[in-house]
Amino acid sequence: MTYRENDKTVILENVKNFNIEQILECGQCFRFEKLNSMHYRIIASGRVLYIKQEGSAVALYPCTAEDYKKIWHNYFDLDRDYGKIIDRISTDDIMKAACKYADGIRILNQQPYECLLSFIISQNNNIPRIKGIIARMSEAYGTNLGEGYAFPELEQLNAATEEDLFALRMGFRARYIRDCLDKLVNKEVDLASIDELTTDELLKELLKIKGVGQKVADCAMLFSMGRREVFPTDVWIKRVMEHLYFNGNETDIKTIHSFAKEKWGEYAGYAQQYLFYYARTLKIGTDKEKAK
């Protein structure tokens, strides 16, 4: 892969395993808007960024070479060889098919605070409504960026009472967000020191927050804390795992976790993303599933 800048546009050429639609639509991130086929606007790191892809060429704008090196290169996880990851996890025909179906997925390196709050909001909720709640929260408390609003910083959102949050129509999750803000502000949960913790220790820390259980914690750890070995198991993953790996039999989450750990080890998080996109776009395991 190479990159060059021209008038605040950075062009990436010969990018491997990069499909902007798959990256954004695989459920890891909520702050994006589809403008056209392979043309998106995202808001991350307090910036608006447009992304337009044509084949293996990707244009990022407005974006200087410095922005790219400092922010977006890591955000899109461009140091990692996803071809190698696909080889490692493709140990059976099921995963081979899932990886072939969505070989342009990459796991973004998002900011822990934003990701944690976003997945608290995600619980027992659907993706379009999650995006709406986060958009309203950003518009009400975040910095105006001209073409959108940044996700509110902790100091900004902390001005909101539980009632204020409830008014954003996040329902019962308002109490959870308020509890999370309290614990982050008073450092009962300290996101600045997460790099010093093992994944088990980090999980224990995150579980202190009301509204954070294993699944929400796993998403935050996988999508923003570099813990690529966790296997977030939501209703879609449970359903597709039962359907594709457990012969259609009802299987509890602990069993699914140990199965994934055994099978994919440190790459389990990647396997989870390929399966999630595969399952959700093809509706595998639901009564809407299309025949092959």
Added chain:
DNA sequence: GCCCAGGGAATCG
């Protein structure tokens, strides 16, 4: 009107 959504807390037996 009913069901479900990238679940988790509270309660009950």
Added chain:
DNA sequence: CGATTCCATGGG
């Protein structure tokens, strides 16, 4: 303990 119930809201 495990199993059930409730939680707000909006799209299908």
